Amino acid sequence: MFEKVLPNKKIYIAGCGGMLGDAFYKEFKSEYNLKCSDINTNEDWISFLDFRDFKSYKNEVIEFSPDYLFHLGAYTDLEYCEKNHHDTYVTNTKSVEYALTIAKELNIPLLFISTAGIFDGKKDVYDESDMPNPMGHYAKSKFLAEKYLMENSKHYLICRAGWMMGGGPTKDKKFIYKLIKQIENGVSELNIVNDKLGTPTYTHDFARNVKLLIQKGKSGLYNMVCQGVTSRLDVAHELLKQLDLKNKIKITEVSSDFFKKEFFAPRPPSERLINARLEKEGLSIMRNWEDSLKEYIEISYNENFKLFSSK
Numbered sequence: 001m002f003e004k005v006l007p008n009k010k011i012y013i014a015g016c017g018g019m020l021g022d023a024f025y026k027e028f029k030s031e032y033n034l035k036c037s038d039i040n041t042n043e044d045w046i047s048f049l050d051f052r053d054f055k056s057y058k059n060e061v062i063e064f065s066p067d068y069l070f071h072l073g074a075y076t077d078l079e080y081c082e083k084n085h086h087d088t089y090v091t092n093t094k095s096v097e098y099a100l101t102i103a104k105e106l107n108i109p110l111l112f113i114s115t116a117g118i119f120d121g122k123k124d125v126y127d128e129s130d131m132p133n134p135m136g137h138y139a140k141s142k143f144l145a146e147k148y149l150m151e152n153s154k155h156y157l158i159c160r161a162g163w164m165m166g167g168g169p170t171k172d173k174k175f176i177y178k179l180i181k182q183i184e185n186g187v188s189e190l191n192i193v194n195d196k197l198g199t200p201t202y203t204h205d206f207a208r209n210v211k212l213l214i215q216k217g218k219s220g221l222y223n224m225v226c227q228g229v230t231s232r233l234d235v236a237h238e239l240l241k242q243l244d245l246k247n248k249i250k251i252t253e254v255s256s257d258f259f260k261k262e263f264f265a266p267r268p269p270s271e272r273l274i275n276a277r278l279e280k281e282g283l284s285i286m287r288n289w290e291d292s293l294k295e296y297i298e299i300s301y302n303e304n305f306k307l308f309s310s311k
Contacts, residue, residue: 002155002157002214002217002219003217004215004216005068005109005214005217007215008031008033009032009066010032010033010034010067011028011032011033011035011068011069011070012034012035012068013025013028013034013037013070013072014038014051014057014061014069014073014099015038015051015072015074017046018038018072019164019173019203020161020164020166020207021038021073022043022167022171023166023167023203024072025043025045026207027207027211028211029045031211035047035064035066037051038073042171051071052090054098057095057098057102058102058105061102061106062102065106066108068108068109068110068111068214069099069108069109069111070110071099071110071112071113072111073091073095074091074092074113074142075087075088075091075092075138075141076115076138076164077173078138078265078267081136081265082264085137088138089137089141091141092141092145096112096148096149097145099112100149100156103156104155109156109214110153110156111156111159112145112146112157112159113158113159113160114143114145114159114160115139115160115161115162116160116161116162116198116223116271116273117134117135117136117271118133118139118142118143119132119133119134119268120134120135121135121269121270123270124197124229124270124272125229125270125272126270126272127223127274127277128222128276135266136265137265146158146221154219155219156219156220157210157214157218157219157220157222159206159213159224160221160223160224160273161201161206162198162200162201162225162271162273163201163235163271164200164203165200165201165203165293166203166204166296167203167300168300169301175235176235176239176293176296180239180301183245188248188249189250189251189252190236190250191254191259192232192233192253192254193232193233193253193254193255193259194231194232194233194253194254194255195256195269196231196267196269196270196271197232197271197272198231198232198270199225199226199228199230199271199272199273200235200292200293201224201225201286202289202293204292204296205226205287206224206286209224209278209284209285209286210224212285216283222275222277222278223273223274223275223276223277223278224286225273225274225275226288226289226292227275227287228288228289235293236251237251238293239293239297242293242294242297243297
């Protein structure tokens, strides 16, 4: 167990420009002194840093002298990772080695975000005791980072997320956003795969649960996904239900082969996680995925879909 990192402490958040970083900033900013950086300075609270540059990364963090280092950023586009192996491992693996070196020098804990995608999908659900067997270069790069932390330190917190949702129209690049873009473009039919299982993870729920863990001084590996195992098909049906569009847009079930030219990177048939350790320790505040999806849509897209549902 780590020292508890209570409010008013300093946290350096590297790779804070995406959908997850946005949630961490919003959930932590009122209680903690934050320094946030990214190569994409898309907010006035983000300073420029390429964490693949070890010297710059080290100087930035040491100058801030935080009580905790959060390493959030990664390449998460699986097709990009398949086509750009070297860049993927430098960004998703080597930079984590840099982060651990810095954290050790400052004698502070390190938070690393991993993924449900590190499993091969041969089981229906996975807990923290299951052995990863990553299929593609994205998954391999994240698993190697996990492995490095576990073999070289006890001063880390690894939290595995599932299918991310959050960030709104400016930062969401995942499944919900892709469906919403199609709906905004006026489609009357959505083709949804019927052979991919997983667990949604709302970025704000994830950030809140991480906050609870660091305030409790927890360390090690935690699965951290919304409650309720599901599928891509279930998520699409629920989205249309919440938008009151079930009778206006048809869902057609297809296999993953339907999209094999666009999404050619290997993906496991099941990425379902269960939060076994969080539940055992009584520390899970992850909500049911339908409730989290409802909040996300109401906050980020509600005005648009008042218009769509009235058409």
